[in-house]
Amino acid sequence: MNRKPHVTLSDIAKQLNVSKVTVSKALRGHPDISRETTRLVKKVAEELGYTPNFAARNLSSRKSNTIGVVVPKIAHFFFSSIIESIYDEAFYNNYDIALTVSQENAEREKKHIETLMAMRVDGVIVSITQETKDSTIFEKVLSRNVPLVFMDRVLQVGGTSQVTVDDRGGAVKAIELAISNGYTKIAHIGGYKEINIGKNRYEGFAEAMKKHGLPVDPDWVIHGGFGEDDGYQGFMKIYKSGKMPEFIFAVTYPVALGVYAAAAEVGVRIPEDLDIICFGSASINKFLKPALTYVDQPTRTLGKAAVDLVIEHIGETENYQPKLIEVPTELVIRDTCIKKKSAVNAAAK
Amino acid sequence: MNRKPHVTLSDIAKQLNVSKVTVSKALRGHPDISRETTRLVKKVAEELGYTPNFAARNLSSRKSNTIGVVVPKIAHFFFSSIIESIYDEAFYNNYDIALTVSQENAEREKKHIETLMAMRVDGVIVSITQETKDSTIFEKVLSRNVPLVFMDRVLQVGGTSQVTVDDRGGAVKAIELAISNGYTKIAHIGGYKEINIGKNRYEGFAEAMKKHGLPVDPDWVIHGGFGEDDGYQGFMKIYKSGKMPEFIFAVTYPVALGVYAAAAEVGVRIPEDLDIICFGSASINKFLKPALTYVDQPTRTLGKAAVDLVIEHIGETENYQPKLIEVPTELVIRDTCIKKKSAVNAAAK
DNA sequence: GTGAAAGCGCTAACAG
DNA sequence: CTGTTAGCGCTTTCAC
Numbered sequence: 001m002n003r004k005p006h007v008t009l010s011d012i013a014k015q016l017n018v019s020k021v022t023v024s025k026a027l028r029g030h031p032d033i034s035r036e037t038t039r040l041v042k043k044v045a046e047e048l049g050y051t052p053n054f055a056a057r058n059l060s061s062r063k064s065n066t067i068g069v070v071v072p073k074i075a076h077f078f079f080s081s082i083i084e085s086i087y088d089e090a091f092y093n094n095y096d097i098a099l100t101v102s103q104e105n106a107e108r109e110k111k112h113i114e115t116l117m118a119m120r121v122d123g124v125i126v127s128i129t130q131e132t133k134d135s136t137i138f139e140k141v142l143s144r145n146v147p148l149v150f151m152d153r154v155l156q157v158g159g160t161s162q163v164t165v166d167d168r169g170g171a172v173k174a175i176e177l178a179i180s181n182g183y184t185k186i187a188h189i190g191g192y193k194e195i196n197i198g199k200n201r202y203e204g205f206a207e208a209m210k211k212h213g214l215p216v217d218p219d220w221v222i223h224g225g226f227g228e229d230d231g232y233q234g235f236m237k238i239y240k241s242g243k244m245p246e247f248i249f250a251v252t253y254p255v256a257l258g259v260y261a262a263a264a265e266v267g268v269r270i271p272e273d274l275d276i277i278c279f280g281s282a283s284i285n286k287f288l289k290p291a292l293t294y295v296d297q298p299t300r301t302l303g304k305a306a307v308d309l310v311i312e313h314i315g316e317t318e319n320y321q322p323k324l325i326e327v328p329t330e331l332v333i334r335d336t337c338i339k340k341k342s343a344v345n346a347a348a349k
Numbered sequence: 350m351n352r353k354p355h356v357t358l359s360d361i362a363k364q365l366n367v368s369k370v371t372v373s374k375a376l377r378g379h380p381d382i383s384r385e386t387t388r389l390v391k392k393v394a395e396e397l398g399y400t401p402n403f404a405a406r407n408l409s410s411r412k413s414n415t416i417g418v419v420v421p422k423i424a425h426f427f428f429s430s431i432i433e434s435i436y437d438e439a440f441y442n443n444y445d446i447a448l449t450v451s452q453e454n455a456e457r458e459k460k461h462i463e464t465l466m467a468m469r470v471d472g473v474i475v476s477i478t479q480e481t482k483d484s485t486i487f488e489k490v491l492s493r494n495v496p497l498v499f500m501d502r503v504l505q506v507g508g509t510s511q512v513t514v515d516d517r518g519g520a521v522k523a524i525e526l527a528i529s530n531g532y533t534k535i536a537h538i539g540g541y542k543e544i545n546i547g548k549n550r551y552e553g554f555a556e557a558m559k560k561h562g563l564p565v566d567p568d569w570v571i572h573g574g575f576g577e578d579d580g581y582q583g584f585m586k587i588y589k590s591g592k593m594p595e596f597i598f599a600v601t602y603p604v605a606l607g608v609y610a611a612a613a614e615v616g617v618r619i620p621e622d623l624d625i626i627c628f629g630s631a632s633i634n635k636f637l638k639p640a641l642t643y644v645d646q647p648t649r650t651l652g653k654a655a656v657d658l659v660i661e662h663i664g665e666t667e668n669y670q671p672k673l674i675e676v677p678t679e680l681v682i683r684d685t686c687i688k689k690k691s692a693v694n695a696a697a698k
Numbered sequence: 699g700t701g702a703a704a705g706c707g708c709t710a711a712c713a714g
Numbered sequence: 715c716t717g718t719t720a721g722c723g724c725t726t727t728c729a730c
Contacts, residue, residue: 006469006493008707019717024709032715049489054467055413056707058404059722075433075632080424087450091457096464099448101436108440115445118403120355140398144355228632257636282633283424283577287606289638357723368701373725381699405723408706701730706723713718 007050015044027052058120066096067310068116070126072104072153076254077282078299079127082151085303086125093311095122104129110137123147123310128155130192130225147313147320151306154196161313161322163306167197167279170295170329171204171249174277177293177331178247179212182340183275187220187245189234189255198223201251201279220245231258239266246340250278253285256292270336277337290335301327356399364393376401407469415445416659417465419475421453421502425603426631427648428476431500434652435474442660444471453478453574459486472496472659477504479541479574496662496669500655503545510662510671512654516546516628519644519678520553520598523626526642526680527596528561531689532624536569536594538583538604547572550600550628569594580607588615595689599627602634605641619685626686639684650676 009020009027016023018037026033026041027050033041058064067090071079083099090097098121100112106129114137116124124141126148135157141148142159150162178186188205191198202221209216219241224230231250235258238245250256256278260270268274271290281294305325313320358369358376365372367386375382375390382390407413416439420428432448439446447470449461455478463486465473473490475497484506490497491508499511527535537554540547551570558565568590573579580599584607587594599605605627609619617623620639630643654674662669 006707010707020708021710021718022716024707025716028709034715037715049492051463051466051493053408053469053707054464055404055407055469056722057709059402059408059724060707060709062709062722064404074423075426075429077424080429084424084450084452088452097449100446101433103433103437114400115403117400120402120404143398144400257633260636284606284631284633284637287609287637288633355723359723369724370701370726371699373723374700377725383699386699402723405706406725408708409723409725411706411725699730701728703728704726706725708722710720710722711718712720714716 006053007048008053009050011048012041012044012050015048016040062120063122064096064120065094066098066119066121067307068098068100068113068119068121068124070100070102070109070112070116070124072102072109072127072129074101077284078253078280078297081299082127082303085300086307089304089307093307095307095311102129104131106132106134113137113141117141117144117146121146122314123149125149125151125306125310127151127153128195129153130195133194147310147316149306149310149313152197152302159322161309161324163302163309163325163327164196165297165302166326166328167200168204168207170279170297171201172208173329173331174249174279174295174337175205175208176212177337178249178275178277179208179214181275181337182342183247184214185217185220185245186214186247186249187217187222187238188249189222189224189231189238189251189259191223191226191230191251191255193223198226198251205249217243217245219243226252226255228254228258228261231255232262233258235259235262239268244268244274246275247337248274248276250276253278253280253282253292253294256294257288260288271338272341275336275338275340281332285334293334293337294332296330296332298327298329355402356397357402358399360397361390361393361399364397365389411469412471413445413469414443415447415468415470416656417447417449417462417468417470417473419449419451419458419461419465419473421451421458421476421478423450426633427602427629427646430648431476431652434649435656438653438656442656444656444660451478453480455481455483462486462490466490466493466495470495471663472498474498474500474655474659476500476502477544478502479544482543496659496665498655498659498662501546501651508671510658510673512651512658512674512676513545514646514651515675515677516549517553517556519628519646520550521557522678522680523598523628523644523686524554524557525561526686527598527624527626528557528563530624530687531691532596533563534566534569534594535563535596535598536566536571536587537598538571538573538580538587538600538608540572540575540579540600540604542572547575547600554598566592566594568592575601575604577603577607577610580604581611582607584608584611588617593617593623595624596686597623597625599625602627602629602631602641602643605643606637609637620687621690624685624687624689630681634683642683642686643681645679645681647676647678 026038102109138157154162190202222234279295375387451458503511539551571583
């Protein structure tokens with residue numbers, strides 16, 4: 001496919017017998033230029049079908065007006081919802097977004113970040129993969145003075161800002177709800193301990209158990225990934241141990257779904273035989289039977305906060321100070337995590 | 350935040366006492382340059398932490414190596430799944446993706462396309478919004494000789510390629526399954542008739558009904574959007590009419606979910622009182638009770654085909670011929686669209 | 699094999 | 715208010 005030469009500033013300038021600079025300024029609404037000239041320039045630009053060339057603009061202005069984003073997955077409610085809010089907030093602030101998806105693959109994540117650097121994005125928002133351990137690439141970003149904000153899933157790298165969820169507090173709330181409903185034999189199908197969300201949710205679980213004098217059975221703590229499959233496997237592992245808990249705290253919504261599938265397969269009824277709560281939700285939760293009671297993560301807030309934070313950093317010149325923002329969670333009560341059977345009578349309202 | 354000057358080709362050239370050109374060629378593996386020089390250049394580039402500047406590259410080479418993508422929504426399985434496959438296929442072919450989300454808003458869609466043009470993307474893939482009617486912007490893209498491929502949701506614009514699903518055929522299959530299961534009172538909660546997927550699914554429905562000598566009751570054909578809410582409203586409209594069908598063919602998976610919600614609210618049981626089938630699915634379908642029987646849309650195939658097609662067009666010089674690709678659907682049988690109650694005995698296996 | 703010259707389209711800095 | 719001068723960092727001829 002061959003390209004027609006594009007209309008450029010000079011074309012407009014020629015037609016009006018003014019200079020390129022005048023046109024450039026007029027188009028950007030620069031106050032230097034008279035209203036009349038501006039009007040004319042815009043008119044001709046329209047007529048000629050002028051489209052600015054961002055590459056040229058970026059090259060000469062040394063900024064791209066673009067924020068790079070790297071997320072591990074897109075086909076999950078949590079991320080797709082965050083991404084929508086990122087687009088909205090960027091749009092509102094007149095920034096473009098360069099979105100990349102690492103597919104939970106650290107190698108790919110690295111490549112994407114390199115691409116974003118090559119695009120000279122003004123800032124980067126990243127939610128790391130399950131397997132990311134190496135911080136080299138992130139340090140490279142920082143060494144280039146490109147603001148980096150970790151979102152939800154963070155890596156400890158000096159000098160980065162982060163926007164996270166109060167995972168620990170949320171987990172405590174979840175477990176305390178379970179305990180208040182009469183459960184004591186509580187298991188946790190958790191994420192990798194190496195990643196903050198896995199670690200913090202586990203710690204919140206452990207903390208709450210300890211506080212209420214309940215034992216944490218090592219066989220009832222599973223660490224793995226954050227997908228449906230991991231929930232399935234986790235449940236099966238516990239189930240096959242022959243020692244069933246009364247309650248499961250699942251590290252993510254997909255993990256809880258995996259538990260549903262596995263439980264159905266072996267005839268364990270939820271919530272009658274095994275009750276459950278999880279972190280996060282999805283728009284389809286209201287159609288799930290039973291609908292999961294969950295710790296709500298404010299995805300829109302997360303996305304917006306991340307964008308606002310990078311933009312803030314982009315604006316800063318010298319006195320750049322990393323910031324840590326933690327957004328609170330909320331319990332949303334649905335059909336699981338209900339009063340324990342044997343406790344129902346005693347606690348009937 | 351201030352920027353350190355970036356390492357450039359010249360920096361590498363100076364260090365090695367060669368010219369910029371040599372470095373540029375070496376870095377791109379151009380056969381002009383000797384193996385030894387290439388090795389050296391790459392080594393120094395690595396040491397200096399060189400990152401190419403895409404803006405400069407694009408400007409001088411007049412191509413961006415990027416494919417622009419515009420989708421109406423991202424937080425739905427159908428699109429997020431397509432998007433993942435688009436990224437995969439682009440990655441595989443060494444293209445970058447510039448993804449934008451129109452949020453079902455035609456205005457925003459137009460703006461995004463303008464941005465993509467300004468980025469001088471090499472090609473564009475778009476799935477239009479529910480409300481897109483005006484083809485001006487798309488004609489503008491074509492007039493610039495930028496290949497345009499419509500994906501799934503298409504607008505009739507001369508000269509564009511499109512990758513679609515066999516919506517009509519899929520709808521026929523769905524209705525025929527329902528009929529073969531004994532249903533005759535069949536309603537359709539459909540999409541807008543102005544958009545191909547809404548129109549074709551409706552037509553497939555009508556065609557199958559006619560073929561089997563069944564009447565299409567106008568009160569049982571609702572046209573609206575493609576979201577959960579539309580399904581909810583559609584059901585309610587039918588329900589309030591006081592004349593209930595036995596079966597509903599929902600235009601999308603979210604619409605079917607809306608029907609589930611509405612039905613539950615008024616105590617209509619699915620599939621006992623009202624059976625249902627829909628177009629499309631989601632990864633959570635297996636956790637839905639009852640899991641929906643659906644017409645499967647091969648999302649990965651769609652995304653891959655769209656990318657392959659733009660790339661093909663990008664490669665073409667003069668003899669550009671638009672192509673229409675239609676991918677077939679498949680019925681996936683789950684817990685709905687079962688034998689009609691009164692027909693069960695007669696048809697017991 | 700290598701390099702010098704020219705320019706992609708735009709903006710920044712300064713001069714009038 | 716408008717224009718001139720100088721690049722941004724790279725690739726593309728085309729000459730050596």
